[in-house]
Amino acid sequence: MELEQLIVERVSIRKWEDKPIEKEKIEKVLEAARRAPSWGNVQPWRFVVVQDRAKIEKMGEMSGDQDAVSKAGAVIVCCGVAGDFNKNLQRAALKSVMDVDGFDWTVDFLDDVVMENDMFAPYRKGKEIMEVKAGENVMIAISFMTVEAVQQGLGSCWVGATDCKGVGEYLNLPKDWFVHDLLPIGYPAESPKPRPRKVIEDIAFWETV
Numbered sequence: 001m002e003l004e005q006l007i008v009e010r011v012s013i014r015k016w017e018d019k020p021i022e023k024e025k026i027e028k029v030l031e032a033a034r035r036a037p038s039w040g041n042v043q044p045w046r047f048v049v050v051q052d053r054a055k056i057e058k059m060g061e062m063s064g065d066q067d068a069v070s071k072a073g074a075v076i077v078c079c080g081v082a083g084d085f086n087k088n089l090q091r092a093a094l095k096s097v098m099d100v101d102g103f104d105w106t107v108d109f110l111d112d113v114v115m116e117n118d119m120f121a122p123y124r125k126g127k128e129i130m131e132v133k134a135g136e137n138v139m140i141a142i143s144f145m146t147v148e149a150v151q152q153g154l155g156s157c158w159v160g161a162t163d164c165k166g167v168g169e170y171l172n173l174p175k176d177w178f179v180h181d182l183l184p185i186g187y188p189a190e191s192p193k194p195r196p197r198k199v200i201e202d203i204a205f206w207e208t209v
Helices: 004-010 023-034 051-060 087-101 105-112 127-151 164-170
Strands: 045-050 072-082 178-186
Touching: 004 127, 023 072, 023 127, 045 051, 045 087, 045 127, 051 072, 051 164, 072 127, 087 105, 127 178, 164 178
Parallel strands: none
Antiparallel strands: 045 072, 072 178
């Protein structure tokens, strides 16, 4: 299917068929996330696939009893790691980009300019900013997954209304991870129409407003 059609056909699914999801399809969805762009190639995301029915139902309870969560075929718990933006890890990520892309940066420029600049190095502004940047990148990866789910004949529903801290504790996730969103996926049992969108003239402008 063409990318444009995939984007058009992506809708939020909240009713699911009682049908298991093939592992290879979930892996394709995860691969789409792995390929998503991230700030300086830091890739500060982690994904936990939950298929155990009792765990899924518990996460549904922790999400305001949303059937979109509790009845899904699987739930991908989408997490960020602010610590991936610490100086050493971000430097290593940028160095890998330099090596592959042939940047004309020198190592001295990377160390003395880029990593010592508030604009380019979130660690300089503290943990809260690092978490914001990690969260932004997680959301980009989720967007990629929602489109790939359509390609695999699956549906998804981006769920941010959940007890993120509680889910992390329930699943015993590492302390330096934070749950950002849940992505229930499965075979759709409904075919909702796309929700209305603003016309392009209301949101896009050329050169100036």
